[in-house]
Amino acid sequence: MLDRLPVVIEPLGFAERGKRLVGALKVSEFIRLSGELLDNSGVVEIDFSFDKEGRLAIVSGEIKANLNLQCQSCLGQFVLSINRQFKLGLVSSMEQADRLASDCEPLILNNKKISLNELVEDELLLALPDFPRHEYECSEMSKGKELEVNNDEQQQMNSNNPFSVLAELKNTGD
Template identity: 25%
Template sequence: MSAFVIDAFEFSRLKERREGDVPVASMARLAAETVNTSASLHWSLQGGSDTLNHPQLIMSVSGSVELMCQRCMTPLKFAIESESILILAKDEERADEIDALLADDTIDVIVGSKALNVMELIEDEALLALPLAPKHDVCPNNAALNDLMVTKKPSPFDVLKGMKQ
């Protein structure tokens, strides 16, 4: 994955905005989770500050990837639509203070840097959006599964009752 590095604090201060597309194949960790790496994700990054004047980044990632359905083991299209608010802190100690002050689970506090790799941020955002166990709502070829569910095994109690007679 080619690096796209920004000074996170300067990016936020100047309220810069960048966006683009990145191939799934160029993100090793995400590619390992997918069955087809030909897709790409659209991303945008907006700098600014929150109501308490903390520098922040708003990261959004969208696109469609193919995952393996854990029920029928066939490909499953999954739409990624994710947006995160990232408050920037100078160090871990300050990050913990800001996190406690905000007490908001919808906002992430991260340690910013003068060399923040945006591509890693995009990949992290996409990975966090994936389900732990992807499954179709209704599997496309589940005839075998349906046969197993329809075929009723005799109750062990019915078998015992038959033996008693």
């Protein structure tokens, strides 16, 4: 199943034929994404359907992955489970993109053929939070450690963040 997915896809042709792509890709194949991860083991599962809505070609489906990120609060590792549903309208210009229905994001095609890897990676990068962090209050543990350091060190730590970021997130009700 891992090696059955095409490297290059032809979205408009696929939409005409109502094609479906189901399979998995290795996380390590995504170069840009790997740069955001602590560890790029594991796979990304995809289930894509290509279809037409009137004259508009669309690709919709879901992407599932467990990604190993670094928590921005405690700098420890945590696993982010992504289950992203998406729907893209295939367009050839910004003008067409502006006319899409609101449930549909534009995918501007400059070429007939595109890289499946890039399409999946773009969606994964969109699914990453700006400030990845544990869902529980992991920072309480590192706060205890911070109290033990002397004042000079503490000022340095404050200037390059973790807790100010967390405070901001709380304020915006994220």
